Structures are given as structure tokens and as C-alpha cells.
Amino acid sequence: MPVTTLFVGSSSGAKSQAKELISKLSSPTLQFLPWWDAFTPGQTLMEDLDAIKNKVDGALFIFSPEGEATIRGELKQIPNLNVLFEFGYFYGHMGKTKVAMIKYGDFYLPSDFGGYIYITGSKFFRRSAVVAMGSRTKRDFMKWIQAL
DSSP states (O other), rough: OOEEEEEEEEOOGGHHHHHHHHHOOOHHHHHHHEEHHHHHTTTOOOHHHHHHTTTTTTEEEEEOEEEEEEEEEEEEEOOOOHHHHHHHHHHHHHHHGGEEEEESSSSOOOOOGGGSEEEESSOOTTOOOOOOOOOOHHHHHHHHHHHH
16 A cells, blocks of 8 residues: 655644644555654755655645734734745645645735645644644645545
8 A cells, every 4th residue: 555755844833733733644554754853954954855855745834923024014924934935845846736735823925825725724823832633624634635
């Protein structure tokens, strides 16, 4: 039976949420490579990302409000910029269907992100806390993973 492996990216503040998703979604045919196990001390980010992309079948990113920026004169919550960069890296290398984001909390994303694969997370987010995974999140995830 083939095993699908997904890279999981998140901010440090959403690491607890990432661990929760991994624990709820792992199965004999689905395994995860979380960022905290994937990156090698002493390597550059690009070296690690180049190696990781060859080990996984897709990538899942947890987007959450992690910082603030003034956009068009308004202060907005924004996702972690490293997570945003890694999302773009995997999207560029793997294509649209193999990369998805789960959104937790309320934050600004440019309208250009409208065409990407979203998995419903929760309107709520608190750093280092866990929001219970809802049935919609699991259903959206399973729909995406089956198409992978």
C-alpha cells in the first residue's frame, strides 16, 4: 500500500496546532514531515527546502496571524513571512494541486491568494494553543488529499 508524505509548515506560534493536525490525520498510508523535524542545523533554508521537496508528495501550511503590517494606511494582522515564503517555494516546485493552506485566525492575505487551495481551519487562533479540529477541516483535508 503506497504511503503519501506531506511536509507541514507553520510558525513557531502555530506548532501546537500543527502537532494536533498531524496526530488527528496520520494514518498507515499518510505520514507527515513537520518543519521542526525537517530542517538541519547548519544548512541554509534553500538547501533544506531543495532536499525536502524531493522527499514529499505535497505540502500543507498552517497560516495564522503572527505579525502586523500597515497596508494602505491600515494596521493589519499578517501570517508569518517564512511560512508565506515556504508556501510559495513549494507551490512553484510542486504545482497548485499539491500545496494547500489551512487558515487559523483572522489576518490579511493579498487577493492574489484567492485561487489557492484552502482548507477551512478556524476563525480562532491563539499562539501556542490548540483549536480542536472540526469536521469541516477534516472533510476539506480528505478531499484535497484524495485528489493528490
